[in-house]
Amino acid sequence: MSYDAMMAFVRETRALSEVQGRLGWDQETMMPRGAAAQRAEEMAAMESVLHARRSDPRLADWLADAVPEGDVQEAQIRQIRRDLNHATRVPAALSAELARVTSLSQGIWAEAREASNFNAFAPTLQKVVALRRQEAEALADGGDPYDALLDLYEPGATAGQLDEMFGALRPRLVALRDRIVRSERQAPVMASEIPEDVQMKLTAEVATGFGYDMTRGRIDRSVHPFSSGSGLDVRITTRISPDAPLESIYSTIHEVGHAAYEQQVDPAYLLTPIGGGASMGVHESQSRLFENQLGRSAAFTSWLFGRLEGLTGTGGLADARAFYAAANRVAPGHIRTEADEVHYNLHILMRFDLERELIAGRLAVADLPEAWNTRFARDFGLDVRSDAQGVLQDVHWSLGLFGYFPTYTLGNVYAGCLHAAMRRDLPELDSALAAGSAAPATDWLAEKVRRHGGLHAPRDLIERATGAPVSEEPLLAYLEEKFGALYGF
């Protein structure tokens, strides 16, 4: 009885949370610019309702009385207890203020980025950092504030643990990059522009090929691509630039990884605590595996090359092999979302270190651009010539998402593990990819990972799926083999 009453209440809360999420989607895709001030009040009101429900005193009573039957009910209760713990530690006024400020700060960030002017964003970011630090301290309850934020996105992970994993990744990534830079082979660059309408058509086609169900989703455009929602209404966005033709395609494949994950969770879990992805890291494993290991494979790029050939020309590339090399071209660049697989994690490691310093109060917001630019020159060998191509490029910090970036690299590590296991099970995968379909991979992931939703802890889920402990080794082996072959060493 207690369990059922609690689940009815929690289910309603999840429904409201979906509404809040869709409001966020609307803000990024549809909202008129002049509506920002009113929207901030709407978001604060939703947050205040949700906070009250998440910290409702009845939850503690229900939890004390509930007798779970079976592993699903146990997982639901574990998740509810976790959420309640998070909710009760943060004062309602702080949550509401965070919602209000981050709703406004996103627009201010977008304008500052447009003008490439960090100073226009700094006072707002300062507020966001201060509020988020307060929240982290409340959540940490005496522990490390940054770990408390990290735990929101990746249950059980700690900065110390990640430091160790990242420490093992870094030297081999740097060594790999150095060999590529010293290599005499140069990857070709795709030269052509692709008209916007052709790109939109291709994104829809590619999304379907990777298992996105358009009857329960839609594709729109936004400044920064994202996936939003769960269950029967999971929407993605893409960014279209005529002169960066592959960006919209690969960002779409990436977001489809997130969206198809949510769409393939067991329908029995709809609008329940375990009805979404297991963690941000597992989520990112789905998107990165789609984008890179599958989307940038020789098999899939051969199909994509044929499609582009038919639609718009091949940008001066002689054959599918050259296109494969172009799609996997390694080059230091300023923008994380455009980074190749070898550099990508270096972008993340840098953000991880900077945001830990910000939250610890060891780095002032005013000093952030200089810290960014110095570190960037060291890691990438490039000057940062504008805030837009530097510290302002990502939306995350404007939303207060500190502790989120490291889950990207954790996701890459999980993706490495899953890909190795999947390749052992699916000898037919490359021939499907060569026909534009990721169906065997989608089915494998649905069965091994996606349908379980939040039933298992993240690391446990990956280990069950692969039958092996989580390790950075498969990712590194995959990268070294693929790029060794491409660059001839």
Added chain:
Amino acid sequence: MSYDAMMAFVRETRALSEVQGRLGWDQETMMPRGAAAQRAEEMAAMESVLHARRSDPRLADWLADAVPEGDVQEAQIRQIRRDLNHATRVPAALSAELARVTSLSQGIWAEAREASNFNAFAPTLQKVVALRRQEAEALADGGDPYDALLDLYEPGATAGQLDEMFGALRPRLVALRDRIVRSERQAPVMASEIPEDVQMKLTAEVATGFGYDMTRGRIDRSVHPFSSGSGLDVRITTRISPDAPLESIYSTIHEVGHAAYEQQVDPAYLLTPIGGGASMGVHESQSRLFENQLGRSAAFTSWLFGRLEGLTGTGGLADARAFYAAANRVAPGHIRTEADEVHYNLHILMRFDLERELIAGRLAVADLPEAWNTRFARDFGLDVRSDAQGVLQDVHWSLGLFGYFPTYTLGNVYAGCLHAAMRRDLPELDSALAAGSAAPATDWLAEKVRRHGGLHAPRDLIERATGAPVSEEPLLAYLEEKFGALYGF
């Protein structure tokens, strides 16, 4: 202190209500079809939150303690008391069930209309009618259930009062129509198709000409055009059919009347109980005045003719005078939203009578199509050959909006009053309209009507604006003069 605490609470409730409204907008414009079941749960959850807030026991305490200062605070309190009264009389479970059922029923209606099959919609409509009747009985508290519904949309109006007004309208409308039908003059018909993209461009242009602020709104497409939201985020939709080229333009002008009204309410009232339109009738006066008295005037149609001439050709019409006649062509037709000014109110009077019978339980849902078709043949001299062009044409009943239709004719009556007063004050109006701008009218309405929001009772507001008692006489005089001149009697 009580007043301030109450207003903070009420303001948050209004913000949540805006969120709920935007969810409705999303459902009609953006939502993937497969999301309907989840959306119903989301709507029910929002309704449950809103119902709890609208009937929160603290409101009664605050109302008892509040000492209003000035007419604004008095109006706020009057509105809060009214809303509390409505909310506390309807059980929460009934409200939630109504929200759930009407969220689903809208999709079922849309599919039934598509298939022109009333039977596919009847069981759902039966549920909606039954639930709505329960609600009406709870609201009426011993009084007339239909009046209780009417009062939700038009505070203070009663069916008896409307019967009297409609009784005065009907004979002169019928007489006017008969003279037109017997007239030897025939209005020309516009023959050409207008491509969809040209129509979308024109709707945006016309919307701006009638004072719609696109920085605080947007135009999308939906099955049935509507306006949604208040304050800084007021969105409209339109319906585009290439072969009914004027429909999108006039439905847009209509919705802009609603939207500009909401946009022009005093910003000091933002997200407060008086921060929206005074009633549905006053709302409709704004949209109908824009659409008909201004949009179909000789002055504005001369501008529109020139615009169409430049863009796409004039559909075989020789000159602006012929276009004016075509835009005001009187002909009996099946579809209310396509009806001319003379027939429009006959559509409404028929729905008013039918829905009163439904709510009173004197007409069964199963018998509705026959009742509709019989009455239609009598009033319009036309057979109804399909449910889609008959009883299924309007979205309203699927949403449970009984008591809403009569406010359309009431709005026409108010529009007649306002138009007569406006013409006395604005000798320059026709020259602005002939240049595609309704600015003098927009300014006049903003000052006399719109900025006041819900400060005054509906009828009182119109009488203050015009300096005369509300009467159907100005509407009838306008129609008789305009159509007498057009049809030569």
